[in-house]
Amino acid sequence: MEYFEIFIAGVFINNILLAQFLGNCPFLGTSKKMETAVGMAMAVIFVLVMAGMITWIVDTYLLKALDVEYLRTVSFILVIASLVQFVEMFLKKSIPGLYAGLGIFLPLITTNCAVMGACLLNISNEYSFLGALVSSFSYAVGFGLALILFAGVRERINLARVPKPLQDTSIALVTAGVIALTFMSFKGMV
Numbered sequence: 730m731e732y733f734e735i736f737i738a739g740v741f742i743n744n745i746l747l748a749q750f751l752g753n754c755p756f757l758g759t760s761k762k763m764e765t766a767v768g769m770a771m772a773v774i775f776v777l778v779m780a781g782m783i784t785w786i787v788d789t790y791l792l793k794a795l796d797v798e799y800l801r802t803v804s805f806i807l808v809i810a811s812l813v814q815f816v817e818m819f820l821k822k823s824i825p826g827l828y829a830g831l832g833i834f835l836p837l838i839t840t841n842c843a844v845m846g847a848c849l850l851n852i853s854n855e856y857s858f859l860g861a862l863v864s865s866f867s868y869a870v871g872f873g874l875a876l877i878l879f880a881g882v883r884e885r886i887n888l889a890r891v892p893k894p895l896q897d898t899s900i901a902l903v904t905a906g907v908i909a910l911t912f913m914s915f916k917g918m919v
Contacts, residue, residue: 732863735856739867741915745843746875747908752843755834756876757901761887766880768827769834770873772820776812777844777872781865783808784848785858805848813838843872879908 745751752773759769784805792798817835820828828835838844847868851861882904891900 732860735860735863736867737915739864740871740874741912744871744875744912745847745868746872747905747912749846751846752841752872753905755837755841756872756879756905757898758834758837759831760876760880760883760901762830763877763880763884764827765830766876768820768824768831770876772816772831772835773838773841773844773872773876774866774869776809776816776838777847777869778862778865779812780805780809780844780848781851781861781868782858783812785851785856785861788852789858801849801852802845805845809838809844809848843868875908875912879905882908 739745743749746753746756755769755773759765787804787808788798788801792801792804813836816838817828820831820835847865850868851864854860854864856864883901886900886904895903
């Protein structure tokens, strides 16, 4: 039951984007088209799950064992950057259309504070390996869910008549706030 609670909390209650406000740059940048949003969501799921597992192992068996926990940020960034390079090479070779659609936002996963934040939250919450895996996956799914929902809403907004002062980024931020409010309704679940 504990892992189920971690999953529900990561997806809905403590959503990395809408409750903790981490990863807003790719959230706003790749949500203009559904295809790009889905591609970014899949890339973040892969990177965040792998980064969560590897950073937990690095922290537990290397940094703590050698008593060099002050190198946590640097080592985590190296792990995340390596994973993003792998995803970038894979997409460039396999799905060039998605690679082009993601543009600059794909390498920005490396500095995406949602990925780094999730890895640091796993360590600060003192999860076991399985707990860190479930937590990383739930944060990634929550990120993907919010991104895909937001992309769907943005595509509908592009067809609507929006007052001039609220066009583009302004209406996107207002919409993101409304979606964040809907996610806050899950606060009492766990």
